[in-house]
Amino acid sequence: MREMTYKEAINLAMREEMRRDPDVFLMGEDVGIYGGAFGVSVGLIEEFGEERVRDTPISEAIITGAAAGAAVTGMRPIVEIMFMDFTTLAMDALVNQAAKMRYMFGGKAKVPMTLRCAGGSGTGAAAQHSQSLEAWFCHIPGLKVVVPGTPKDAKGLLKAAIRDDNPVVFVEQKTLYKEKGMVPEEDDFIIPLGVGEIKKEGKDVTVVSYGRMLPRVLKVAEELEREGISVEVVDPRTLVPLDKEIIINSVIKTGRAVLVNEACKTGGYLGEIASVIVESEAFDYLDAPIVRLAGLDVPIPYNPELEKAVVPSEEQIRAGILKVLNR
Amino acid sequence: MNTISKEILREMYKRMNEARAFEEKVSYFFARGMVHGTTHLSIGQEASAIAACMALNDDDLMTSTHRGHSQVIGKGIDLNKMVAELLGKYTGYCKGKGGSMHIADVEVGNLGANGVVGGGHGIAVGAALTQKMKNTGKIVLCFFGDGAANEGSFHEALNLASVWKLPVIFYCENNQYGMSVPIDKTMNIENVADRASAYGIPGYIIDGNNAIEVYTKMKEIAKYVRGGNGPVLVESKTYRWLGHSKSDAQVYRTKEEVETWKKKCPIQQLRKYIIENNVMDARELDEIENNARKAIEDAVIFANNSPNPPIESVTEDVYA
Missing domain, CATH: 3.40.50.920 (Rossmann fold)
Incomplete structure (x- = not known):
C-alpha cells in the first residue's frame, strides 16, 4: 500500500496494464507529451512511446469509433475523452457501434475498449465542461459504467475495465484527481466490475x-x-x-x-x-x-x-x- | 489483352450473379410481405462491390454498409447463412438478431454492415490501426456511399487515417442519390474523390459498372496501400436500379434515367468482356447464372427449414 492521488492511481493502473499486455494502448487528445489535460497520463509516453500513447486530432467521433474497430480486431484500446461533455461528439461510435456490435452480430464479436472521461462540476468550467452524464450510458445495453470515488477504487476498477471484454465508460471525477488515499501496489489488485x-x-x-x-x-x-x-x-x-x-x-x-x-x-x-x-x-x-x-x-x-x-x-x-x- | 485469370473471372461472374439473384429474391419476399423490416438493394452496383472485394486478399478486412448485400457476397460468404439471417433464423450469420443491415462475419474479416450512414468509418480506421500496430500486412476496405461522404465521420476518418498512414481504402460507391436527393444538391463539387487532396492522399475515380476496371485499378491501389503508403480515397461511379428501400416510390428520378443506367448493366458488361476475350463461352456463362439462381433457391430452402431463434436467446450476447 502506498499513499497516492486518484490521478496517480489511474496512471498506475494504465501503466501496469500496458506493461502486462502489449495489446493495451492509450489514445486521445493531448495524452502524449502533455500528459493529458488533467495530467493523468503523465510519463506514459516516455515509457511506452508514441506507438502506444497516441496523441490524436480533436476528433472525438473517430477516436471512439477507431477504438471500437481496434477492439473488435484484437487490441484493447483505452480512449481518453478530455471532458465527459465531449462524449456527445462520440455518441454514434459508442452507442450505435461499440455497444451493439456483439449483440447484433449474434455474439461473434467482442469489443474490449475503455473510454475514460472526466466528469463533474466544481472547477469553474461552466455549462459545457462540467456535466455528469453517466445515466445516459447506463441506459444503453452493452455498455458498462464505472464511477470510482477513491484512489484505491480508481486503480482496481480501471484495471478491471481494461481487462473486460466489453466497452466500459469510466467516469473520472475532476475534483477528486488530487484527493489522496492508500492504494495497493500489487499488480494483481483488481476490483471486479459490479461489486459495491x-x-x-x-x-x-x-x-x-x-x-x-x-x-x-x-x-x-x-x-x-x-x-x-x-x-x-x-x-x-x-x-x-x-x-x-x-x-x-x-x-x-x-x-x-x-x-x-x-x-x-x-x-x-x-x-x-x-x-x-x-x-x-x-x-x-x-x-x-x-x-x-x-x-x-x-x-x-x-x-x-x-x-x-x-x-x-x-x-x-x-x-x-x-x-x-x-x- | 486479358490479364485476369479465368478462375478469377469465373468467380467474379458467379458472385455477381449470386448477388443479383439474392437481391431479386429478397425484393420478391419484401413485395409479398414474406419478411419484415426493410432492406436496401444494390442491384446495378454488383461490379462496384464485388470486383473491389475480389481485388483484395481473402484475409483482408472490410466494413460494409446498409446497402451491403453485394459487398459481403463479394468478400465471400455462406449464402445459406445470409438468407437465413434475412429471414430472421437462428442459423443466420447473426442468429437472427441483425437482419439485412447487420450481416457480419468477424472471424473472416467482415466487420459488419452498418445501419448508420458513415458509421463504419471509425471501425475501419480502428481495424486498420490494429493491422499497423500488429504489423499483419493486411489492409481494410471501407465501403460507404456518396451520402456518407457528407457525414462528419468521413472527415475525421480520412484525416486521422492520413496522419497515421493507416492501411485503409476508403471506397465510396457513388450511386448518385442519398435516398432521394441527388448529389448535386448535397455537394458543391462534382466528385467525392476530389476531397482526397484535402487530406494529402491519392484520390481515384473508377467506372463502378465495369468489373474489369474496378478489379484492375483496385489491385494497384491495394498494392499501394499494403506498401505502407497510407490510405486512399476511391470513388466508384455507379447507380442503384431500384429504390432506396422497400417503401420508395422513386418520384425523384425519371424512368428514362434508370433505363439509361440499365443499359450499362455490370453483369452484361462482364459477360460481353468474357465472351469477346474468349475466356468462356455463352454456354458456360449460362451455367454459372443458372447455378447462382439455384444456390439462392437452395439457400431459401435451408433458411425455411431452419429454426427461429429461441425466445431465451433475446437476452444472450448483450455482454461478452
Whole structure:
C-alpha cells in the first residue's frame, strides 16, 4: 500500500496494464507529451512511446469509433475523452457501434475498449465542461459504467475495465484527481466490475452515493456518528452492472435510504437505485420515503457560488439524512 | 489483352450473379410481405462491390454498409447463412438478431454492415490501426456511399487515417442519390474523390459498372496501400436500379434515367468482356447464372427449414 492521488492511481493502473499486455494502448487528445489535460497520463509516453500513447486530432467521433474497430480486431484500446461533455461528439461510435456490435452480430464479436472521461462540476468550467452524464450510458445495453470515488477504487476498477471484454465508460471525477488515499501496489489488485463496497458501516440509515459526492457523504456520516446517528454509506462503484444486493441488504438492515449524486435529478441514476430498492423485499422494511439528493435540473453555471448551489452540499446531505430519520 | 485469370473471372461472374439473384429474391419476399423490416438493394452496383472485394486478399478486412448485400457476397460468404439471417433464423450469420443491415462475419474479416450512414468509418480506421500496430500486412476496405461522404465521420476518418498512414481504402460507391436527393444538391463539387487532396492522399475515380476496371485499378491501389503508403480515397461511379428501400416510390428520378443506367448493366458488361476475350463461352456463362439462381433457391430452402431463434436467446450476447 502506498499513499497516492486518484490521478496517480489511474496512471498506475494504465501503466501496469500496458506493461502486462502489449495489446493495451492509450489514445486521445493531448495524452502524449502533455500528459493529458488533467495530467493523468503523465510519463506514459516516455515509457511506452508514441506507438502506444497516441496523441490524436480533436476528433472525438473517430477516436471512439477507431477504438471500437481496434477492439473488435484484437487490441484493447483505452480512449481518453478530455471532458465527459465531449462524449456527445462520440455518441454514434459508442452507442450505435461499440455497444451493439456483439449483440447484433449474434455474439461473434467482442469489443474490449475503455473510454475514460472526466466528469463533474466544481472547477469553474461552466455549462459545457462540467456535466455528469453517466445515466445516459447506463441506459444503453452493452455498455458498462464505472464511477470510482477513491484512489484505491480508481486503480482496481480501471484495471478491471481494461481487462473486460466489453466497452466500459469510466467516469473520472475532476475534483477528486488530487484527493489522496492508500492504494495497493500489487499488480494483481483488481476490483471486479459490479461489486459495491460499504464505505462505512452503520445501522440507522443507508446512504447510497458514488463518485465526487462520496467524500462529502462520508464527512457528514462521521459527524452524525459523533451525534449518535449511525449512518451506513454504500458505494456501488459500478452503475452497470449494479451491485443490487449490497444496496438492498443495507436498506433491509436500516429501513431508511438516502441517495446522493451530483447529476441532475430528472432522469438521473438515483431514480434507478430508488426503483431497485422499492421493487425488492427491502420495500417492506422501509420506515420512511426514500430521499433523493441530486443536482438541480439546470446547466452548470459559471459563478462559483451559483456553481456550488447546483450540487448537494454537506448541509443538504445532513438535512436529508435527518429528514429520512424524521428528526 | 486479358490479364485476369479465368478462375478469377469465373468467380467474379458467379458472385455477381449470386448477388443479383439474392437481391431479386429478397425484393420478391419484401413485395409479398414474406419478411419484415426493410432492406436496401444494390442491384446495378454488383461490379462496384464485388470486383473491389475480389481485388483484395481473402484475409483482408472490410466494413460494409446498409446497402451491403453485394459487398459481403463479394468478400465471400455462406449464402445459406445470409438468407437465413434475412429471414430472421437462428442459423443466420447473426442468429437472427441483425437482419439485412447487420450481416457480419468477424472471424473472416467482415466487420459488419452498418445501419448508420458513415458509421463504419471509425471501425475501419480502428481495424486498420490494429493491422499497423500488429504489423499483419493486411489492409481494410471501407465501403460507404456518396451520402456518407457528407457525414462528419468521413472527415475525421480520412484525416486521422492520413496522419497515421493507416492501411485503409476508403471506397465510396457513388450511386448518385442519398435516398432521394441527388448529389448535386448535397455537394458543391462534382466528385467525392476530389476531397482526397484535402487530406494529402491519392484520390481515384473508377467506372463502378465495369468489373474489369474496378478489379484492375483496385489491385494497384491495394498494392499501394499494403506498401505502407497510407490510405486512399476511391470513388466508384455507379447507380442503384431500384429504390432506396422497400417503401420508395422513386418520384425523384425519371424512368428514362434508370433505363439509361440499365443499359450499362455490370453483369452484361462482364459477360460481353468474357465472351469477346474468349475466356468462356455463352454456354458456360449460362451455367454459372443458372447455378447462382439455384444456390439462392437452395439457400431459401435451408433458411425455411431452419429454426427461429429461441425466445431465451433475446437476452444472450448483450455482454461478452
